[in-house]
Amino acid sequence: MIRTTDLDRAAFCSGRAIRVLLEPLSAVPLEISPVVLPLADNHSVTKPATGVADDRTQLTRGTASALTNNDRPNTPQQITTQQHSKTNRIECTAGRRSPGNPVTHTTYERPEISDHDLEYHTMARIDAKLPPGLAQLLEASGECGLFRGKSDAARTALRAYFDQNPEIAMAAIRELVSESDNDGEGMTLDEAVRLTGQSPSTFSEELRAVLCANADPQQEDGSNGT
Amino acid sequence: MEHEALTISDDQKQLLDGAVSAEVFTSRSGAIRDVLAAYFEDDIERTAALVATTDTVDFESVITVLDIDVEQFAERVRALNVDAVPDRLNAHLDQADSEPITGSVLDEIEAEIPEFEPSTDDEGDSE
Numbered sequence: 126m127i128r129t130t131d132l133d134r135a136a137f138c139s140g141r142a143i144r145v146l147l148e149p150l151s152a153v154p155l156e157i158s159p160v161v162l163p164l165a166d167n168h169s170v171t172k173p174a175t176g177v178a179d180d181r182t183q184l185t186r187g188t189a190s191a192l193t194n195n196d197r198p199n200t201p202q203q204i205t206t207q208q209h210s211k212t213n214r215i216e217c218t219a220g221r222r223s224p225g226n227p228v229t230h231t232t233y234e235r236p237e238i239s240d241h242d243l244e245y246h247t248m249a250r251i252d253a254k255l256p257p258g259l260a261q262l263l264e265a266s267g268e269c270g271l272f273r274g275k276s277d278a279a280r281t282a283l284r285a286y287f288d289q290n291p292e293i294a295m296a297a298i299r300e301l302v303s304e305s306d307n308d309g310e311g312m313t314l315d316e317a318v319r320l321t322g323q324s325p326s327t328f329s330e331e332l333r334a335v336l337c338a339n340a341d342p343q344q345e346d347g348s349n350g351t
Numbered sequence: 352m353e354h355e356a357l358t359i360s361d362d363q364k365q366l367l368d369g370a371v372s373a374e375v376f377t378s379r380s381g382a383i384r385d386v387l388a389a390y391f392e393d394d395i396e397r398t399a400a401l402v403a404t405t406d407t408v409d410f411e412s413v414i415t416v417l418d419i420d421v422e423q424f425a426e427r428v429r430a431l432n433v434d435a436v437p438d439r440l441n442a443h444l445d446q447a448d449s450e451p452i453t454g455s456v457l458d459e460i461e462a463e464i465p466e467f468e469p470s471t472d473d474e475g476d477s478e
Contacts, residue, residue, distance in 0.1 A: 247361040252354055253383040258412035260353040262391050262398065265405035271397070276358040279383065282390035283363045297369025304372065320362050 253279075287322070294321040295328075302335055311339025357383070384416075392417050395424055403431035410435055411460070421461065 255263065263275045272278040287294045298317050305312045314336035318325055325333060359367075367382050376382035391398045391413075398417070402408045410428060414421050422444075429436045429444060436444070439460060 248358050249361045249364040250356060250358050251364060251367075251379060251383070252356055253380045254352040255355050255380075255384060255387070256352060256412070256416045257409070258414075258416035259384060259387050259391070260355060261405075261408040261412060262401055263355065263387060265401045265408045268407070269401065269405060271401075275355060279357045279387065280359050280363065282386050283359060283367070285393070286386040286389055287363075287366060293370055293373075293375050294366055296373040296375060297366045299369075300372035301365060301369040304369075320366055 291321065291323055291327070295323070295332075297321075299332060302332065302339075305339070312336060313339050388417055392419055395419060395427060399424060399427035400431060403428045403435045408435075410437060410440075414461070 266272045266278040267274040302312050317336050367379055370376050402410055425436050425440050
C-alpha cells in the first residue's frame with residue numbers, strides 16, 4: 126500500500142511531476158480559489174435545474190467523461206472551465222437566441238419545439254375534438270415512443286403542415302395582420318418571419334410594407350426587412 | 352368524438368387562429384383534425400406500423416378518418432401484423448394473391464363503417 130502521509134493532496138492530484146512537488150506549494154491553492162467560485166456560480170445558472178433539459182444533462186455527462194478519458198485536465202479549475210464552456214455550447218444548441226452565436230441567427234427556420242424546449246417557448250393549451258381513429262393514432266404515437274406524447278406529436282404535425290403549406294401560413298399571417306390593426310398592436314416583420322418560417326423576400330410587397338410599418342421606429346430603416 | 356387537451360406553441364396557435372380567420376379551416380378543432388390526418392396520411396408506412404403494433408389502434412377507425420388507399424394500407428399492416436387487419440379483408444387479400452382484385456370486399460367493409468363528418472359545434476374551443 127502506498128503511503129500518502131505528508132503528501133499534499135492538491136499537488137498530488139494535479140499530476141505534476143515529483144520534482145515539481147518539491148517547489149513551493151503556496152501558489153497552487155491560491156490559483157484555484159479565485160477561479161472556482163465564479164465558475165461555480167455560473168454553473169448553477171446554466172445547469173438544467175428545472176429537470177427539463179434531460180438531453181443537455183446527458184451531453185454534459187458525456188462531455189465530462191470524454192474529457193477525462195482523452196485529455197485529462199491537470200487541475201480542478203481546468204476541469205471546471207472546460208465543463209463550463211461545454212455547457213455554454215450545449216445551451217446554444219437548445220434553441221435559445223443568444224447574440225453573437227452563429228448557430229441561431231443565420232436561418233429563418235421555425236424553431237424546433239419539443240418538450241425539452243418548453244422553457245424557451247410560450248406554450249398554449251387547446252382542446253380538440255378528434256374522431257376515434259385520429260385520437261388512437263395520436264395516443265399510440267406517444268405510447269410507442271415515436272413522440273414524447275400526444276402534444277409533441279401534434280406540434281410536429283403542425284410544424285410539418287405549415288412547412289409543406291407555406292401559402293396557408295401566409296394566409297394566416299395576412300389575417301393576423303389585419304386583425305392586429307384592429308387591436309392597435311401591429312404584427313412586425315420579425316414576428317411574421319418567425320411564425321411562417323419564410324424569408325422576408327417571400328412576403329408580398331404590400332404585406333411586407335405593412336409589417337415594416339408596424340415595426341419599431343429604429344427598425345424602420347429597412348435593416349430588418351432585407 | 353374524443354376531447355384531447357393538447358399543448359402547442361403560442362406561435363402555432365396563432366397560425367391556427369389566423370388560418371381559421373382566413374377560412375382555411377372551419378374551427379381550431381377542425382384544423383387540428385385536418386393537420387393530423389394529413390400527417391398520418393403522408394407516411395403510410397409509419398401509420399401502418401402504429402396500427403400493426405399497437406393494440407389500442409383500430410384498423411377500421413383509422414381507415415375511416417384517413418384518405419388513403421385502403422387495400423394498399425391493409426397490405427402494409429398485414430405485412431407487419433396479420434391480426435390487426437379484419438378477417439374479411441385478410442381473406443380478400445389472400446384471395447387477391449391468386450385472383451384479380453375486385454374491391455367488392457373493401458366496398459362492403461367501408462359501407463359498414465359510418466362516415467366521419469366533422470362536427471360544427473367547435474365554437475367552444477378554449478383559448
